[in-house]
Amino acid sequence: MPKITYITAAGVEHVVNASCGESAMQAAVSHRVPGIDGDCGGVAACGTCHVWVDQNWLDRIGPARPGIESEMLALTDGATPYSRLACQIELGDAHDGLLLRMPTDQH
Ligand code: FES
Numbered sequence: 001m002p003k004i005t006y007i008t009a010a011g012v013e014h015v016v017n018a019s020c021g022e023s024a025m026q027a028a029v030s031h032r033v034p035g036i037d038g039d040c041g042g043v044a045a046c047g048t049c050h051v052w053v054d055q056n057w058l059d060r061i062g063p064a065r066p067g068i069e070s071e072m073l074a075l076t077d078g079a080t081p082y083s084r085l086a087c088q089i090e091l092g093d094a095h096d097g098l099l100l101r102m103p104t105d106q107h
Pocket of ligand 1: 025037038039040041042043044045046047048049072085086087088
């Protein structure tokens with residue numbers, strides 16, 4: 001059961017015990033983490049689950065995938081090389097301790 005830390009734009013940490021196999025978006029929404037909306041249900045079509053992966057984790061998480069994820073991120077404010085759509089990060093035990101930061105707002 002990986003423990004994921006979400007940090008809001010205001011610096012507030014929300015630590016969630018996620019389930020293996022769910023996405024980082026699903027874990028945030030089911031634990032009511034503010035700042036991750038997941039409006040499209042996880043099909044990379046809304047950009048309301050934009051997160052910045054902590055630099056110490058980017059090698060393990062990997063950059064945004066080419067195609068729909070990268071195209072969606074290109075439409076979001078504040079996208080960087082550390083940006084991912086949380087709905088496209090499938091969690092497993094190897095992600096225990098993952099740190100994700102969120103932008104001020106999602107749209
Ligand atoms: S939930 Fe819509 S892009 Fe991730």
